[in-house]
Amino acid sequence: VNGIDEALARDAARGSRDAFEGLVRRNQGLVRGFLRRLAGDAAGAEDLAQETFLMAWRRIGQWDGKGTFRSWLCRIAYTQFLQQRRSQNAASARDTETFRLMDDTQDDASGVEARIDLDRVLAVLTPEQRATMALCFGEGMTQTEASEALGLPLGTVKSHILRGRERVLAAFSKGSVT
Amino acid sequence: MTERDFQTYGDGLDDSRLRALFALADGPDEDGEAFVAGVMAKVHAQATRNSSWREAFVPAGLALVGLGLVTFGPGLLDILGRTVRSSVSNGLPGVSGYDFGMLASFGGIGLVAITLAGALGVVAATERL
Numbered sequence: 427v428n429g430i431d432e433a434l435a436r437d438a439a440r441g442s443r444d445a446f447e448g449l450v451r452r453n454q455g456l457v458r459g460f461l462r463r464l465a466g467d468a469a470g471a472e473d474l475a476q477e478t479f480l481m482a483w484r485r486i487g488q489w490d491g492k493g494t495f496r497s498w499l500c501r502i503a504y505t506q507f508l509q510q511r512r513s514q515n516a517a518s519a520r521d522t523e524t525f526r527l528m529d530d531t532q533d534d535a536s537g538v539e540a541r542i543d544l545d546r547v548l549a550v551l552t553p554e555q556r557a558t559m560a561l562c563f564g565e566g567m568t569q570t571e572a573s574e575a576l577g578l579p580l581g582t583v584k585s586h587i588l589r590g591r592e593r594v595l596a597a598f599s600k601g602s603v604t
Numbered sequence: 605m606t607e608r609d610f611q612t613y614g615d616g617l618d619d620s621r622l623r624a625l626f627a628l629a630d631g632p633d634e635d636g637e638a639f640v641a642g643v644m645a646k647v648h649a650q651a652t653r654n655s656s657w658r659e660a661f662v663p664a665g666l667a668l669v670g671l672g673l674v675t676f677g678p679g680l681l682d683i684l685g686r687t688v689r690s691s692v693s694n695g696l697p698g699v700s701g702y703d704f705g706m707l708a709s710f711g712g713i714g715l716v717a718i719t720l721a722g723a724l725g726v727v728a729a730t731e732r733l
Contacts, residue, residue, distance in 0.1 A: 443647060450640050458639065463626055472639070479643045480650065547625060563619065564626035591622065 431495035439486045446486065449495070450479050456496055456565055457503050463560035464507050466548050474510060478503040493574040497567070500575035504557055511553070550597040555590035558583050665724035672721060676714035683710055 431452060437445035457478050461471035481502050489498055548556055554576070561572040562583075573583045 443644070443651065446647060447640065447644050450643050451636075454636055454639050454643075475639070476643055476646065480646055483647050483650065544625060559622065560626060563622040566623075594622075 432491065435486060435489055435495045436491075438483075439489065446483055449482075453496055453499055454479075457499060460500055460557075460560055460565055461503055461507060463544075463548065463564045464504070464553070464557055466545055470510075474503065474506050478506050481506065494571060497571045497574040500561060500565075500567075501577060504576055507557075508553070546597070547594050550593050551590050552586075554578070555586045555593065558586040559590045562587060665721050668717060668721035668724065672714055672717035676710055676717065679710045680714055 431449060434445045434448045434452075438449060454475070458471060458475045461474045461478070462468055465471045465474065478499065482499055485502070489495065551559065557576055558572055558578075561567040561575055562569060567575065569583050569587070570580060572578075573580045576583070578586075
């Protein structure tokens, strides 16, 4: 799998829109999934995902080939998320409030219940912990890839995962999230 | 997986259970093609817009470079020549302040013009602005 993205990225950097379309097709699930987990808002995540790919198209020439293409892409997505979050609520602490239910076409009871669970999990995590855990547990990235994607030292990524895991466990075992 | 399921994990919150939990955010994938189409429509629109930029700025950039060369080239060459001749015949102390002033003026203005033209050229040559 690795190497195809990178080859497409090199072609896209030379101006090939077909190659870029291939990159979008191959990575849209990753970026959208990551942003859904990060933002907890499906509609907002879709907009951010579009912005991420447009930014990637504008900056494809700056991709230096260090690390994987998908970690570079996730870094753009994370930056987009942080920028939007900063501009949207400079004052309010969105981290601590319960996230809105994710928009979904499914309306069966178990689906709603499951989403509430995830929302509650996300709500007890800091944005850094959420991003790190979303990449490692949601997108199957290695911790090294996650550190590249988020621009964080590997030790910090490990620490976020450890603390995030503790937070999730503590929140539910204490029943503070009900 | 529901909250009740989650609570039964107790202390056993291992990686596979976290993966299962985060998988809850996986939405339906059937709209993937629509997403790709939406992104590519914007990419095409952006590229078209940039192409218009390029069509407008390549001639402008080239014209500016030409203007800079025609306007400042002879003056610069003249001043450079006189400065070199003066330096050779009289040594550096013999170079007049006038020569240096003119050189600096022409050189500075020419440099700005050529830099601007170059910047426009770079912008125009790059498909993605």
